[in-house]
Amino acid sequence: MTKPERKFQLVEATQRAISEHGVSVKLHQIAQEAGMTPSAVLYHYPDVNDLLLAANRAGMERFYSERVQSIELLSSPAEKLVWVIRSGLPMDRHDEGVRLLCALGGEAARNDMFAVLLTSLFDRQVGLYQSILEAGELSRDFELQSDANTIARNLVALEDAYGYRIMAGHPTLNYEEACELILDYARSMTKNSLRNVKG
Amino acid sequence: MTKPERKFQLVEATQRAISEHGVSVKLHQIAQEAGMTPSAVLYHYPDVNDLLLAANRAGMERFYSERVQSIELLSSPAEKLVWVIRSGLPMDRHDEGVRLLCALGGEAARNDMFAVLLTSLFDRQVGLYQSILEAGELSRDFELQSDANTIARNLVALEDAYGYRIMAGHPTLNYEEACELILDYARSMTKNSLRNVKG
DNA sequence: CATAAATTTGAATTTGAATTCAAAAAGTTA
DNA sequence: TAACTTTTTGAATTCAAATTCAAATTTATG
Numbered sequence: 331m332t333k334p335e336r337k338f339q340l341v342e343a344t345q346r347a348i349s350e351h352g353v354s355v356k357l358h359q360i361a362q363e364a365g366m367t368p369s370a371v372l373y374h375y376p377d378v379n380d381l382l383l384a385a386n387r388a389g390m391e392r393f394y395s396e397r398v399q400s401i402e403l404l405s406s407p408a409e410k411l412v413w414v415i416r417s418g419l420p421m422d423r424h425d426e427g428v429r430l431l432c433a434l435g436g437e438a439a440r441n442d443m444f445a446v447l448l449t450s451l452f453d454r455q456v457g458l459y460q461s462i463l464e465a466g467e468l469s470r471d472f473e474l475q476s477d478a479n480t481i482a483r484n485l486v487a488l489e490d491a492y493g494y495r496i497m498a499g500h501p502t503l504n505y506e507e508a509c510e511l512i513l514d515y516a517r518s519m520t521k522n523s524l525r526n527v528k529g
Numbered sequence: 530m531t532k533p534e535r536k537f538q539l540v541e542a543t544q545r546a547i548s549e550h551g552v553s554v555k556l557h558q559i560a561q562e563a564g565m566t567p568s569a570v571l572y573h574y575p576d577v578n579d580l581l582l583a584a585n586r587a588g589m590e591r592f593y594s595e596r597v598q599s600i601e602l603l604s605s606p607a608e609k610l611v612w613v614i615r616s617g618l619p620m621d622r623h624d625e626g627v628r629l630l631c632a633l634g635g636e637a638a639r640n641d642m643f644a645v646l647l648t649s650l651f652d653r654q655v656g657l658y659q660s661i662l663e664a665g666e667l668s669r670d671f672e673l674q675s676d677a678n679t680i681a682r683n684l685v686a687l688e689d690a691y692g693y694r695i696m697a698g699h700p701t702l703n704y705e706e707a708c709e710l711i712l713d714y715a716r717s718m719t720k721n722s723l724r725n726v727k728g
Numbered sequence: 729c730a731t732a733a734a735t736t737t738g739a740a741t742t743t744g745a746a747t748t749c750a751a752a753a754a755g756t757t758a
Numbered sequence: 759t760a761a762c763t764t765t766t767t768g769a770a771t772t773c774a775a776a777t778t779c780a781a782a783t784t785t786a787t788g
Contacts, residue, residue, distance in 0.1 A: 436635020
């Protein structure tokens with residue numbers, strides 16, 4: 331296995347380990363997840379913090395790019411809007427990627443490094459929504475009731491928050507319910523029923 | 530100092546310690562915050578988990594009751610709505626109560642105990658918003674554009690999410706900006722300008 | 729004040745994890 | 759295959775935190 335491959339494998343193992351044990355994950359837990367000894371991990375990442383940072387950064391990167399991917403084949407703004415919403419929520423409380431982001435979110439309040447990462451993720455997601463909203467306004471699919479940046483920030487905020495609720499296992503607020511709640515807002519602000527879209 | 534007083538003092542110290550060091554706070558950090566030795570803490574709480582639970586529970590209790598208090602002297606639904614929104618957001622990233630809730634939120638994805646606590650806090654906040662919205666509809670101050678429960682859940686979600694953003698030190702999304710974003714939604718859904726309210 | 733009870737301390741022990749490193753194993757190249 | 763390099767291991771050490779507990783201190787009570 332080549333060096334970058336091994337590093338990537340370690341990053342993935344670290345993501346799983348954080349997801350399972352939280353941000354204060356131990357080196358031996360990472361090693362176990364990767365199927366090697368702690369010293370071997372240290373050989374590739376002499377400073378474990380570098381590994382934690384790489385793992386979180388990669389987790390965010392993946393989350394964002396999966397959302398971009400989920401809509402890039404779609405054409406209408408309404409379809410895009412519906413699907414970017416659906417792709418931002420965890421299906422259930424076992425979603426590993428969102429679990430990682432939640433852990434990160436709790437830590438960001440006390441750790442500048444993580445705070446910067448998450449802030450940038452938020453802003454990029456806002457950009458994604460905003461571009462869809464503006465395209466929809468231009469094509470007359472949407473009649474925006476507030477400016478696109480305001481709506482975009484609120485949409486990202488809603489899905490962030492419902493992500494936490496789903497991950498906490500809310501008994502009634504599941505994936506579908508959260509989608510509907512966010513879509514209720516999206517419909518109000520775009521004056522588009524967002525309906526004739528396979529969901 | 531009486532026994533309940535000492536326990537309360539320990540709970541407060543633990544809240545500060547979690548707020549500063551995160552959920553994986555060490556016993557000696559709690560002790561230091563309380564100005565005593567680890568063994569003394571253990572004398573009152575032989576199981577540190579009990580103390581952590583008590584601290585988090587009390588933190589949520591305080592957060593919720595402060596919000597109820599913040600509006601109980603107000604009469605108009607519009608005023609109440611504005612102030613309950615304002616009272617739910619941290620003024621800046623140093624807010625200790627919200628810092629605690631953020632840490633808790635990250636942990637809730639992996640810990641049922643915390644998940645139950647946070648879920649119940651969410652539901653209670655929804656109840657608070659919902660009662661204001663329904664009162665406003667009854668008094669004809671509000672013309673609700675969706676059902677009160679939907680709007681209430683979205684309002685709580687928005688303020689949860691913006692709390693995280695503020696705690697992560699977003700460069701432009703500060704307290705006032707977050708208020709405006711949430712109020713933008715509230716105005717749309719109530720058809721009330723929510724203006725003639727001291728802010 | 730004297731005594732008993734409650735509380736706190738600090739030292740000793742145990743535990744778990746991080747770190748270091750020489751030696752073994754695996755992989756590469758000539 | 760031999761010599762060399764990279765990677766991994768496991769044992770030894772160090773470090774940090776949890777735990778235990780007898781003794782000291784403080785507080786309450788008669």
